[in-house]
Amino acid sequence: MRRLPLHLRVMVWFGLVSLAVCSALAVLTWNMATGYMLDQRERAALNQATANSRLVAGALDEGGLRELVTGLGAELESAVMVIDGGRVITGGNLIDPTRLPREFTDLVTSGTPVRQRTMLDGAVVLAVGLTMPQSTAAYVEVFPLRELDRTFRYLGWMLTVGAACGGLAGAVLGRWAARHALAPLGRMIEAAGRAARGDLSVRLPDAGDADLIPLARAFNDTAEGLERRVARDARFAGDVSHELRSPLTTMLNAMAVLRRRRGELPPGALPAVDLLDNELHRFRRLVGDLLEISRTDPEADALDPELIDLAQLVREAISVLPTSRAVLDVTGSPRVHADRRSLERIVTNLVDNANQHGGGLVRVGVSGDGRTARVEVDDDGPGVPADQRDTVFERFARGAPADRGHSGGVGLGLALVSQHVHRHGGTVTVTDRPGGGARFTVEFPEATP
Template sequence: MSASRLPLRTRVMAWFSLVTLVVAGTLAVATWLLSTGYMLDQREHSAIRQASGNARLVAAALDRESPGLAELLTGLGAEYESGVLVVDDGEWITGGNLVDPTRLPTGFLRLVQGGVPAHQRTMLGGAPVLAVGLPLPELGATYVEVSPMRELDRTFRFLSWLLVAGTVASGLAGALLGRWATNHALRPLRRLTETAARTARGDLDVRLPSTGDPDLVPLAEAFNDTADRLQQRVTRDTRFAGDVSHELRSPLTTMLNAMAVLQRRSADLPAGSRHAVDLLDTDLRRFRRMVDDLLEISRGDHDTDRSTFELVDLAPLVTAIAGRHGPVPPDALAIADHAWVLADRVRLERAVANLLDNAGRHGGGLVRLGVLRRDGHARIEVDDAGPGVPAGARDQVFERFARGSPARCASADSGGVGLGLALVSQHVRRHHGRVWVEDRPGGGARFVVELPEVTE
């Protein structure tokens, strides 16, 4: 997955973590270099001063040709936990922690024996040491002192682990800081997403609140202005559809009355004329259904009155609607007892009747009609025997003038106008419920209406 496809929260967390790692790593490296350099310098200066003092004592003993030189070297090595080596006329004399001259760097020994003071850090016996070499030219001798650096090495190890742990902890803290920052920064975006989703579901009255943040005010104003314009446009379109439908009712009634007269006298007409009259009668009846549905939709878009809502038991209501709609096989009913909802009885009856009509016209017939209770909701399920609804068209079938997929419409001459399921969706939203379509087990489509259940 490319970086651009990662979620924004993940990218911000990664950047915060990377920046804190870089900053903490840079500070850790700088701290390591400065602190270790300072401690090494101090240790070397201390070792050189100590070796210089000890070299003067050894030089005095050599000058007096004291027989206690070996004891002096042993004492110096024991006092400072060091190894001492004196080269006098090619003779190697050691004291303290025994030092094998052959294990010291050859270049270091050659440099000191050549009359040049030197010091060098090296490893002896797997332990870090500091070797300080001082020539004693007036006596023709060389003094070498080897000091252990185990404590300093342990200090360096502890410091390195501490800096590494601090760098890792800084990276984790940066990731947590990035998560907090994204949650805080994306809060307005989540509010915008939720508001836009409510608008998409048909709630055109929702608006973004003013936060007072100068960076978010233009966004809230632009969204609210867009929502206002959309609401005005929908209101105008709905009013236009309602006005047109209302104006069409009078001429449509006249045409239907005239068609009734023609139908009564169709026996006196030639065969071709009777066929034309039948076709015209079918279209006029379809036209009347469309006008009635448009008027109902336009009224529903503006109706916010809930005084008609009452406590309704879905079980007897759905059973009565099924009985009026047509014969329903007893084994097709799956009705639960007492699923109570707060509803407008007329609109709810119309929604269920439209679903049953859709199953008969487009779904190859009703297979099952169910009422059940689930998770605090009452559900009405209408199963049909049709080819089902493709996943990509399951939202579109509830839009106005949607006629469904060709497979569902080709099975029957439905005569529908594409407003039945739109009315179902509108009525269900008015009841604060949901409606959707899914696959029926065994094939076909299942239309589900879910309403908030009223419990005592």
């Protein structure tokens, strides 16, 4: 039961409780109805047997007893038996009263009135035994309970079906109640998922329920606090990047002068100059990525979407990159509504990631199925471990050198890819490439013709 989803548990419990309540009411109704009907039938049978016994008592001395007993048995659907000493007279052809239990007949002949339900000839009967006043004779009348038994069976089936329908109705009611009661939880899950995907502007509406208002407010306060913090971090990154551009430009110009006068430098200084040159270029990439990150956060400029031939854009983007080993595999003619600069940055970053961290670019695939446009970038590296496939798209996430190589990256390239993709309503994932390596897959909604 605990492993079932919450809405199923609510439905099952509603059904079980309804079934239990309906079953209890059915049992109570059965006992009261059957008890009442049996009591009324026994009273009527006793009154009838008493009246008939008086008729029989009057005929004991006057004669015509056998004709009277036969007439009573023929007129009624009961069987009549008179025991007068060793003489036994019966009437009625539906039931044989002589087959009554011996204990019953012994009690009647001993002068004890008896009333008993029993089985006789495969049918439920009510046997009434009376003693006749001023006589040693005993009067026995047997009443079939076929109609009452049929009524009981019908009533039992109706109550059973009613209890089952009550349990089913309870399960349906539980499903309806669970769906409506858990609807706010579903909205919260959806909102939390959007927030986890980077949409920190999501808020939960005021449901008007006193029990849910504190939860909605707590979620909204948390999301608002995160949004403010991310915006503050973005502004900080942008401010720092802008402040670093001036000294960085100065250092790059100075390095350009050193490169032009490389022949005038002592041989021992050349390795230091080369190392400084590499670090300056890495620093320039870091500053550029930080500026890009700050522009793609909540305060980013608006996109300028246009209808783009995805295959042509990818072909142009990789034509200026060192991808001599790469194979461009195009299937179909997918088109998307997107910002061209953002798409170019996505492709460029994925190709750079494959060349710098993945052992080299192997293949770039472009395909579409009418609903989804897809770009696949395959590399020849060791792949991305399963436990790092989500964190690899986070800012400053850098795999271990043994996993993805080491080329001085700053860990912002894939984060930029993820942000650009999500701004276009797409998804980016990484899986294993058939044959080894990693496959980065970007999917966008394909533009309808």
